[in-house]
Amino acid sequence: MVKNTMQWLKKCGISACLSGMMLTAAHASSAPLEFIVPYPPGGASDIIVRALAPHLSKATGRNVVVTNRGGANTAIAAMQLARSAPDGNTIMLADVALALNSVVRKQSPGYDVEKDFTPIIQIGSAPLVLFTASTSHSDLPSFLEKGRKEELHISNAGPGSLGHLAAELLRLRSGLNIVSVPYRGSGPALNETLGGQVDAIFTSTATGMPLVENKQLNALAVADDKKVDKYPDIPTFDSFDIQGVKAINWWGLIAPAGLDQATVKQLAEAVRTAMAEPELKQRFDALGINPTLNEGDAFAAMIRQELDQWERVVKEADIQMD
Template sequence: MNRRTLLLGLAAAPFARPALIPAAQAQGWPTRPVRIIVPFPPGGAIDAMTRLIAPVLADALGQPFVVENRAGAGGTIGTEAAARAGDQATLLMVSMAQAVNPALYPRLPYHNADLVAVAPVAVVPNILVVPAVSAIRDVPGLIAAAKARPGQITYASAGNGTSIHLAGALFSALAKVELTHIPYRGSGPAIADLLGNRVDSMFDSITSSAPHISGGRLRVLAATTSKRAQAYPDLPTVAEAGVPGYAVDPWFAMMAPKDLPEAARKRVEAAVLAAIRDGGIREKLAAIGAEPMDGDGSSLARLIDAETVKWGGVVKEAGIRAD
């Protein structure tokens, strides 16, 4: 039986809940297969990068690492499953939603304190795009149009509370303009209406917009990120283009239930950081628009705390509610 067959078999089988391992034995962790919960459906960037990293962790740590998708409620269902696992054989891949959801869902079935930061993984930049036929050619042009026609310039998103929505809400607040948010059930239908010139703009993921930019159907105006996107090094950031202080860095990272012993957490941290520094993995991440992050578990913990405060304020000010 080859490794692929073994991993597929493990993914299909129910996960037994093993006895807890003493912290003193954690240096040899893991002693059994480990699952990585992805709290979103298969097919997205978070799922793709988790499946890239899982085999590398298996090779480094000597046990199979099985990806398990537990989607629903903006990532909260899978996050709760990880927080309550209690088996010391569960990890969790999170997105920026980890910092947003406490404001979106006032009665979360878990607390951020139920999880510990393990390692940063990657940022997948969002980019501000408009239809190629649009008269809007740059960020100042978008701001001018929005000021000339308050509330009439629209931006599409993949749903309420997504990074695409929050990017537009932050833009409206910092540029002091009134853009109208049009939420869709997923990025696909939002992009379709943008391509059809039925909405004016979108702060879309670089992954889904790039083919339409190269195909000449979308015009890219700026990157939402705090530094220029590696895929478009000549493209200004929104802050550089005229909205000082603006930054939306859609990040992805590894976390674990708080009962994972520190020695075990350190082993995973080292393995994840080694994986994203590997040249082959970096090339594969770049193919999905992902840029490996610097830092470690401590810097990730600080990032989550800061982002929770930042996005909590944006959600409250904009009156955003979960779908």
């Protein structure tokens, strides 16, 4: 009798455990998916996430909640993500700032790029382009000619931004006397370029090309080793014997470290499905972003390559930031 009772209790215990596990799994799969934007509303990252969210919701069957957490050049959002549970309920759209924060500052940004996150899938990339006011330089040769005689001032959105490092990279590779001029955000940096207070700015085609069409800016060169498909008339720096000027923004989904591979693959596949939607393709085209789907290890390798490149530039340019 005692033996039978014990066997019955064990079976009940096992059943309870299994039921609990099934309920937990069901909760995890039905729980809202928080999608963090590490910037305030309105920018490219915010547009990407809000365009992607409904398609991701459709592909996963989950409610996707978009949360904006701007500040410290994406570091605040990244730190919060790093401290989140690796349960598949929280992801973030990272960009190149995730890597730059780690290489331009003396102190840690509050996270380790390679240890604190799980790369899910890269979704796009876009090179910066050097623009000048239309009343300034009509092409790169005239810009370079001025730089051989006097200082060139290139504005950027702030110290440690991709535009800042792109200008420093151009200085190193061209030998020109280039002075990087930081502003508090891309808006003021662009306005100063339009007004002729500075010589040029590195920014995206989505920002610069509408102003080229309005005859307010001129596009001088793309910071990549290949041309932009949509704008084949913009030359590369390589075509003017200035080698190695490559400054590319990228976007990709990351999660906290320790996320299981089954969930990683599920989320990556959901993104692939979403990215096949014509609406998303149109959004990316309007933003000047090339869809680039690199999953898991390939995405991690790209981030490592970015860290290596910008660490070399920061060291060579002797950039020191607190």
